[in-house]
Amino acid sequence: MSTPQVAVVIDWGGSWARTAVVDKKGNILWQSRNPNPRNGTKEEYLDNAERLLTTAIKQTGSSQLVGIGAAVAGPVEPRTGTFYQPPNLKVLDGVSFKALWEGKFCLPVWVGNDANLAAMGEYYYGAGRQPTDNNCPVQTLFYVTLSTGVGGGAVDKGSLYLGANGLTGEIGHTLVDSTDYALNCECGSRGCLETKVSGTSIAYIAKMKVSSGEFPESTLTNIDSAVLDSEAVFSAAGDKDPLAVSIIDGVISALGIGLTNIVHLFNPDMIVLGGGVTVGLVKLDLLTQIKEQISTRTMSAPHNDFQLTSTALGDSVGLVGAAAMVWEQFK
Amino acid sequence: MSTPQVAVVIDWGGSWARTAVVDKKGNILWQSRNPNPRNGTKEEYLDNAERLLTTAIKQTGSSQLVGIGAAVAGPVEPRTGTFYQPPNLKVLDGVSFKALWEGKFCLPVWVGNDANLAAMGEYYYGAGRQPTDNNCPVQTLFYVTLSTGVGGGAVDKGSLYLGANGLTGEIGHTLVDSTDYALNCECGSRGCLETKVSGTSIAYIAKMKVSSGEFPESTLTNIDSAVLDSEAVFSAAGDKDPLAVSIIDGVISALGIGLTNIVHLFNPDMIVLGGGVTVGLVKLDLLTQIKEQISTRTMSAPHNDFQLTSTALGDSVGLVGAAAMVWEQFK
Known part of the structure; x- marks a missing residue:
C-alpha cells in the first residue's frame, strides 16, 4: 500500500485560528485551535498561526504531506495569497501567507477566502454529496x-x-x-x-x-x-x-x-x-x-x-474547504 | 487552402428576428432581419425565424457551415435548448429550438440566452479584446x-x-x-x-x-x-x-x-x-x-x-455572441 497523502490546513478567523490534518476523502485526522490575540500585532497573529501549523505538521507522521491550505477571513488574491484589508484582521493587510509560509515550511501553500472555500468543502465533502x-x-x-x-x-x-x-x-x-x-x-x-x-x-x-x-x-x-x-x-x-x-x-x-x-x-x-x-x-x-x-x-x-x-460540515467547513482546495491541485 | 468555416446565427428578440453568417474571427459576412409578428401565434414566430434561417443558410455558399447558434430573449436551458416563460415571447414557452431545428435543418444547433451570449461576444470579439x-x-x-x-x-x-x-x-x-x-x-x-x-x-x-x-x-x-x-x-x-x-x-x-x-x-x-x-x-x-x-x-x-x-459590438452583440457560442464548440 502506498503512503497515504494528507494536507495540513488552517482556518484563520477573527477570533480563532484552527488547524487540522485532512486526508483525501475530507476526513479530519487531527485538529487543534488557539484563540487569536485580541487586537494583536501582526507578529502576534502570525506567531499564533505558525505555532499551530508547526504542531499540525508534526502530527502528519509518516503520511505524505502534500502542502498547506489556508482559509482566511477576508478578501485574498488566490495567485499570490495576499490578504486585502481584512475587516477582522486589519493588521494583516498586504501580507502574503503563501510567500511567507512557502519559505518557512518548504511546502506548497494555497490560500483562499474562508467563505469561498467553505463552498468547496460543502460541494465535495458536505451537503453537496447528499x-x-x-x-x-x-x-x-x-x-x-x-x-x-x-x-x-x-x-x-x-x-x-x-x-x-x-x-x-x-x-x-x-x-x-x-x-x-x-x-x-x-x-x-x-x-x-x-x-x-x-x-x-x-x-x-x-x-x-x-x-x-x-x-x-x-x-x-x-x-x-x-x-x-x-x-x-x-x-x-x-x-x-x-x-x-x-x-x-x-x-x-x-x-x-x-x-x-x-x-x-x-x-x-x-x-x-x-x-x-x-x-x-x-x-x-x-x-x-x-x-x-x-x-x-x-x-x-x-x-x-x-x-x-x-x-453538513458545521464548524469544520473552513478546514475541510481548505483541504478541498489542496486536493483540487492533485486531481 | 481549406474551405473557410462559417456559422449561421439568429438573434431572436421580442421585436426583431435577425440572422447572420459569421466567420471564426467573429466577422459578420452577411446579415438580414425581419420584424416579429405582433402578438403572433407560435407558428407565426417560428415561420419568421425559419424563413430567415433558410435564407441565411443559402448565403453560406461553398463555405463549410458548422451549425446554427441562436441567441434568444428569455431564460433558456442550454442542454436541451428549451425556452422557459420568455416574457416577450410568451407563446414560445416550452419550445426547444434545438430539437426543432436540428430536425429541420440537419445541422447542430446551440441555443443560449441573448444577454448571456452577448457577454461571450464582447469577451471574444468586442470590448474584451481591448x-x-x-x-x-x-x-x-x-x-x-x-x-x-x-x-x-x-x-x-x-x-x-x-x-x-x-x-x-x-x-x-x-x-x-x-x-x-x-x-x-x-x-x-x-x-x-x-x-x-x-x-x-x-x-x-x-x-x-x-x-x-x-x-x-x-x-x-x-x-x-x-x-x-x-x-x-x-x-x-x-x-x-x-x-x-x-x-x-x-x-x-x-x-x-x-x-x-x-x-x-x-x-x-x-x-x-x-x-x-x-x-x-x-x-x-x-x-x-x-x-x-x-x-x-x-x-x-x-x-x-x-x-x-x-x-464594442453595438446592435450585433447578440449575433456575434451566438457565433462565439458556436465557435466555442470547435476550440
Whole structure:
C-alpha cells in the first residue's frame, strides 16, 4: 500500500485560528485551535498561526504531506495569497501567507477566502454529496456564512468561481435595504445584507429596539446589554417573544431578498447556509420560510429548482474547504 | 487552402428576428432581419425565424457551415435548448429550438440566452479584446443589456457562467429599491433594477412624473404621452431639463447599486453596458459617474479594479455572441 497523502490546513478567523490534518476523502485526522490575540500585532497573529501549523505538521507522521491550505477571513488574491484589508484582521493587510509560509515550511501553500472555500468543502465533502430532490448530482452550490460577518462562495461543476482576483461571493455586501432607515455597514456602505442578518447585527438591532423603550414587555429587556447576543434573540423568538420574533422576521425577509439575487445571478441548484446564525434559524425550523420568501420573488419557476439546506460540515467547513482546495491541485 | 468555416446565427428578440453568417474571427459576412409578428401565434414566430434561417443558410455558399447558434430573449436551458416563460415571447414557452431545428435543418444547433451570449461576444470579439488599464487580458467580463428589459451574463476565463440550468446573470431582477415607492416589475416582484433603468421604465417614470403635474416647466410635458420614450428623456436631460435630469440621476444611482452587487459577487475586471439606454448614457458621458457611484459602495479597493465600458459590438452583440457560442464548440 502506498503512503497515504494528507494536507495540513488552517482556518484563520477573527477570533480563532484552527488547524487540522485532512486526508483525501475530507476526513479530519487531527485538529487543534488557539484563540487569536485580541487586537494583536501582526507578529502576534502570525506567531499564533505558525505555532499551530508547526504542531499540525508534526502530527502528519509518516503520511505524505502534500502542502498547506489556508482559509482566511477576508478578501485574498488566490495567485499570490495576499490578504486585502481584512475587516477582522486589519493588521494583516498586504501580507502574503503563501510567500511567507512557502519559505518557512518548504511546502506548497494555497490560500483562499474562508467563505469561498467553505463552498468547496460543502460541494465535495458536505451537503453537496447528499442526493438532491431530483436525485441528480449538485451542479452549482452557493454557500453563505451567517456569522459575525456574512460572506459566501460559489462552486460550479466542481470549480470555485474566483472572478478576476478571487474577491467573489461577497453576498454580505449586496444591498437589501434602500430605505432611509438602512443601517451603516462595516464595509462603509449602508443597507447591506450583513447589517440585517449577521450575528453582530441581530444583537445590535435587539439592543437598539430594547433601548428605544418601545417593547417594555419583551424578555430581551431583562438581559444585560453587554451579553445580549443573537443567540438570546433566537432563544426568545423560540418562546414567541414579539420583539425577538419581529427581529428574526427581519432576518428572514432580508435573506429572502439577498438569496433571490443569488438565485437570479448564479442559478444554483443548492444553497447551503452555515455559521452561528444558521444554527438559530435551523433550531426554529425557518429554512422553509426563507425558501418561500425566495419563491415569491423569483422571475421564473425553473429558478426555484434549488435546495436550501444548512451546512453538513458545521464548524469544520473552513478546514475541510481548505483541504478541498489542496486536493483540487492533485486531481 | 481549406474551405473557410462559417456559422449561421439568429438573434431572436421580442421585436426583431435577425440572422447572420459569421466567420471564426467573429466577422459578420452577411446579415438580414425581419420584424416579429405582433402578438403572433407560435407558428407565426417560428415561420419568421425559419424563413430567415433558410435564407441565411443559402448565403453560406461553398463555405463549410458548422451549425446554427441562436441567441434568444428569455431564460433558456442550454442542454436541451428549451425556452422557459420568455416574457416577450410568451407563446414560445416550452419550445426547444434545438430539437426543432436540428430536425429541420440537419445541422447542430446551440441555443443560449441573448444577454448571456452577448457577454461571450464582447469577451471574444468586442470590448474584451481591448487592452485593460493595466494592459492585462480581461479575465472576467460581465455584460449588462439596458434595453426594453435588463439582462446580463458573465464570462470567466473564456467560459460562460451557466450555473445549474443556464438561468444566470439576471441582474435586471436583483433588488435596488426596498422602499414603499418601489415599482412593480414585469417579473412579478418589486423594486428590481429593471424597474429603474430599462427603456420601458424610464419612459414610464417620465409619464408618471409628467402626469403628476409637479413639473409644469419640463419640456417633457410638451411631448405626447404615446411617444414619450427613454430617448426623449435622455435628450431633455442633455438640455438640462430638471425633470429629465432627475430621472436619469435615478438611473445612475440604481445602476450604482446593481453593479456594486455584481462587483462584490462576480469580481469582474470589465463590465460592458449595451442596449439602447446605454447609447443615451454614453451620449451624456455618464459612465464615469456610474463608476464613481460604484466606488463609493465597494467594500475594498481591489474590488474597484475594473473597467466600465460600453459595447464594442453595438446592435450585433447578440449575433456575434451566438457565433462565439458556436465557435466555442470547435476550440
